[in-house]
Amino acid sequence: MSVLDRLDRLDRRWIFLAMFVAVAAPILYIGVTGRTLPEKVTSTSRAVYEAIEATPEGSRVLFAFDFDPASAGELQPMATDLMRHCAARKLRIVCIALWPLGNNLAEETIANVIGADFPHMRDGVDFVNLGFQSGQQQVMTVLTTNFRKGFPVDERGRDTADLPILQGVKTVADFPLLVDVGAGYPGAKEWVQYVVTGLKGSMRMVAGTTGVSTPQLFPYYPDQLAGILAGIKGAAEYEMLVNEGLGGAPAAKYMEAQRRMGPQLSGHLLLVGLIVLGNVIHFRRSRGGQA
Amino acid sequence: MTRQRLTWLVLVVLFAGLLAWRGFTGHGLGRVYVERGEVSLARERAPADAPAASVPRWRSVPVEQAEVRWTTWSKVPPKAHFEAEARDPGQDRVVLSWPRTIGLWVAAFLTLAIFSFLYADNPAYRFTEAVVVGVSAAYWMVVGFWDVVVPKLLATLMPETVQAMVQPTLKIPQFSPWWPETWDTASDAFDPWLQQWGAMALALLLGLMLMWRLLPRGGWIAGWPLAFIVGVTAGRRMVTQVESDLMEQAASTMQSVVPTAQGLSAWDWAWAALPGVLVLVGVVCCLCYFLFSVQHRGVVGGAARVGVWYLMITFGAAFGFTVMGRIALLADRVEFLFDDWLWIIDPNHLRG
Numbered sequence: 001m002s003v004l005d006r007l008d009r010l011d012r013r014w015i016f017l018a019m020f021v022a023v024a025a026p027i028l029y030i031g032v033t034g035r036t037l038p039e040k041v042t043s044t045s046r047a048v049y050e051a052i053e054a055t056p057e058g059s060r061v062l063f064a065f066d067f068d069p070a071s072a073g074e075l076q077p078m079a080t081d082l083m084r085h086c087a088a089r090k091l092r093i094v095c096i097a098l099w100p101l102g103n104n105l106a107e108e109t110i111a112n113v114i115g116a117d118f119p120h121m122r123d124g125v126d127f128v129n130l131g132f133q134s135g136q137q138q139v140m141t142v143l144t145t146n147f148r149k150g151f152p153v154d155e156r157g158r159d160t161a162d163l164p165i166l167q168g169v170k171t172v173a174d175f176p177l178l179v180d181v182g183a184g185y186p187g188a189k190e191w192v193q194y195v196v197t198g199l200k201g202s203m204r205m206v207a208g209t210t211g212v213s214t215p216q217l218f219p220y221y222p223d224q225l226a227g228i229l230a231g232i233k234g235a236a237e238y239e240m241l242v243n244e245g246l247g248g249a250p251a252a253k254y255m256e257a258q259r260r261m262g263p264q265l266s267g268h269l270l271l272v273g274l275i276v277l278g279n280v281i282h283f284r285r286s287r288g289g290q291a
Numbered sequence: 292m293t294r295q296r297l298t299w300l301v302l303v304v305l306f307a308g309l310l311a312w313r314g315f316t317g318h319g320l321g322r323v324y325v326e327r328g329e330v331s332l333a334r335e336r337a338p339a340d341a342p343a344a345s346v347p348r349w350r351s352v353p354v355e356q357a358e359v360r361w362t363t364w365s366k367v368p369p370k371a372h373f374e375a376e377a378r379d380p381g382q383d384r385v386v387l388s389w390p391r392t393i394g395l396w397v398a399a400f401l402t403l404a405i406f407s408f409l410y411a412d413n414p415a416y417r418f419t420e421a422v423v424v425g426v427s428a429a430y431w432m433v434v435g436f437w438d439v440v441v442p443k444l445l446a447t448l449m450p451e452t453v454q455a456m457v458q459p460t461l462k463i464p465q466f467s468p469w470w471p472e473t474w475d476t477a478s479d480a481f482d483p484w485l486q487q488w489g490a491m492a493l494a495l496l497l498g499l500m501l502m503w504r505l506l507p508r509g510g511w512i513a514g515w516p517l518a519f520i521v522g523v524t525a526g527r528r529m530v531t532q533v534e535s536d537l538m539e540q541a542a543s544t545m546q547s548v549v550p551t552a553q554g555l556s557a558w559d560w561a562w563a564a565l566p567g568v569l570v571l572v573g574v575v576c577c578l579c580y581f582l583f584s585v586q587h588r589g590v591v592g593g594a595a596r597v598g599v600w601y602l603m604i605t606f607g608a609a610f611g612f613t614v615m616g617r618i619a620l621l622a623d624r625v626e627f628l629f630d631d632w633l634w635i636i637d638p639n640h641l642r643g
Contacts, residue, residue: 016409022624023618031629031636072622074616100434134438136497157460211616217611223543224535231612232619252639259638263622264615271614 010282012228013077015274022270026262036258038240042285045225048206049085050246055177057090061166062175064191065095065102065109067183071210072105077257078208078235079109080183084254085242086179087118092165093127094175097153098139098186102156103132112253124154125164132153136186140194143172178205188217192224209237236261245255295411301409318642321399321632323391324372325364327384332359364388368641380615399632402624444475495615544574 014257031035049056055061063083068077095110106129114121121127130151133139142150147169148160160166167176170176172195182188188207196205209217211231221228229238235257243250313322330348333356354360367385375385404419444462446453454461497516502515548561549565579591580598587595629635634642 007396013410019621020625023621024629027622027629028636031626031638032636047397055458071620100438132435132438134443147604155459159462193531193535195533197539211612211614211619214612215605219540219543220535224539233615255638260619260626262624263625264373267618267621268614 004281007277008285018270019267023263023264024059026266027259030259030262034255035262036255039233039237039258039261041241042230042234044221044230045234046241047084047128048208048234048238049220049227049241050179051204051206051226052082052085052089052091052179053245055091055123059091059176060169060174061086061093061177061179062172063093063106064178064180064182065097065106066068066187067105067106067181067210068099068101071183073260074210074235075181075183075208076105076109076216076231077232077239077260079105080113080181080252081239081242081257082181082208083109083113083177084117085245086125087114087121088242088246092125094165095127095129097132098136099183100132100134102130106131107155109137111278112131117181119250124158128163128165129155137194139192140172140190141261143257144195144198145176154224157190173199174200175203178203179207179290180205181208182213183210184213186226187213188225189213189220192217192220199222201231208238232257232264233261293313296435298410299413309633313635318369318373318634321387321634322369323395323615324367324385325388325391326367326371327386328355328365329360331360333358366391368639370640370642373643395631399628402628406624427486444491444495448495475506496594547571570574572597577601 011233039110049189054060063086065079093114095106110127110129114127119234133151135142139150147166151160153159154163160198172178176190180188180191180192188205188209191207192204196203204229205224207225208229209231213235214228214230214234217225217228224264226281229235239254239257243254310320331352331354333352335348335350349359366388372385372387375382397632401419401422404415407413408416441453441457442461446458450461450463454463497519500512501516502513504510547562548571549567550563552563555563576594576598578598579594580587580602582591582595585591626638628635630638637643
């Protein structure tokens with residue numbers, strides 16, 4: 001039996017094991033050494049960075065947490081870096097969630113970023129978490145006509161009419177920038193369809209999305225979406241830009257996306273190798289009349 | 292003993308050995324620590340003109356002035372416990388949390404149980420699958436009740452009851468037919484109340500009709516709310532889809548063909564126009580592929596073949612993104628096992 005025949009009959013569980021090793025080995029290596037790979041920044045990730053840089057200091061930014069722990073492996077590093085960038089740019093951050101567990105992730109992100117590294121920011125003045133609101137895209141539609149109706153109270157039960165950060169906000173159009181970290185429905189696509197397109201350019205939007213949902217969003221770039229963080233790769237690129245822009249040695253929690261690129265490299269190399277090998281076997285068998 | 296059982300046995304023994312080794316070296320295995328905090332509150336004095344039914348406001352006060360106080364436990368990194376113990380052995384401010392530690396170990400077990408399916412179907416996987424499905428269904432039911440039924444439906448239909456029983460911060464509307472105090476003070480609030488109340492009463496009616504299908508007779512009644520849902524959804528989506536996914540996309544496709552930058556050389560101009568041209572060609576060719584009322588011959592056939600290439604490249608890119616997403620999720624789980632549970636790596640310096 002030739003090598004190709006043996007590979008053709010290979011138990012698929014060896015492939016699962018190989019993928020586990022390909023992912024686990026870099027995690028161990030990076031976890032022990034702390035070394036990460038350099039990233040080449042793509043235009044969509046740079047556009048997110050520039051959109052936030054271009055937003056004037058003190059502006060309000062609407063930050064939507066439209067994901068849950070099932071996709072936190074991809075999206076939480078983005079949410080952390082986006083919030084850090086907004087806080088460092090002295091933007092006033094208004095968090096909302098259209099996914100029930102997005103609210104918990106918003107609280108966690110606020111504690112990890114603002115609570116830990118921007119303690120001077122005041123709750124209700126410089127940032128606020130308005131919590132989860134049910135209704136999916138209906139909430140978005142309500143926000144375009146009456147923001148307070150969509151979120152009458154914040155996460156702590158305070159009347160949003162009394163919050164200094166929301167003084168003067170009548171509709172969602174009063175936010176110059178919308179940041180959405182979304183895993184699916186409702187998420188970035190719905191924000192574009194129901195809110196951003198109708199506002200005709202008065203509000204810019206950037207989105208961080210899972211790898212699975214990113215291809216659907218590329219057609220909206222750059223007219224309807226100012227920038228996209230495409231999966232963990234986009235997160236790593238953006239993270240590098242933010243770390244370079246803010247200077248100094250970043251804390252380990254601000255290197256999470258770049259650490260995750262090690263397993264990506266080895267996992268993709270393995271997958272590409274398997275695809276090539278599978279094709280070689282297939283064409284060899286076809287030539288031998290066995291297909 | 293079959294080969295499969297032997298493999299399972301070897302895997303379990305190997306893993307138990309790894310756990311035992313980790314348990315007796317370094318800081319040991321995954322544990323969760325919490326820090327104790329105290330909350331002490333007192334009621335603020337209400338303004339003289341505040342309505343009798345207004346909700347009292349609370350403020351933080353020193354412990355001795357507190358009307359209400361309780362203890363909070365917030366998660367802290369393990370190194371906070373190690374440092375606290377080094378300063379004051381036996382301290383009880385930063386302590387081990389048994390419930391959270393058990394939760395961590397349960398999470399690790401469930402992760403491994405799901406992974407075990409990759410080797411072969413087994414009872415641990417089936418148990419975990421049932422737990423995930425059951426917990427998800429129960430969670431969504433609770434979210435639906437407390438985030439939709441109570442605050443949206445019941446709070447509109449019977450606000451006084453909801454305020455008294457479950458949501459003390461709920462604002463009572465200016466007008467309520469069941470609250471005589473509001474009858475003579477808010478005549479202009481009647482119309483907004485009626486709109487809101489009527490909408491929610493209709494929603495309740497449609498919801499009850501939808502559940503009619505659970506009864507043995509009259510299942511057709513559930514068809515009416517379904518028709519309402521489908522009709523409203525289609526109508527609402529059509530407007531936004533046409534605007535954002537048809538008109539805007541068509542305009543962007545055409546505009547992107549001609550570069551707007553000034554002062555470009557012929558070569559730079561052509562290079563800048565290339566992406567837009569490729570997009571335009573792709574759109575036209577893909578549309579040709581889906582044009583079934585004309586035979587795919589000649590120019591249309593050639594365009595359709597180019598369209599197939601565009602589609603294949605698109606599917607390939609989508610597959611690549613999917614692979615990236617799945618590897619990221621796998622990496623997240625593996626990092627959880629190595630970092631949070633086994634304490635083999637410490638990328639965030641939480642333990643020292």
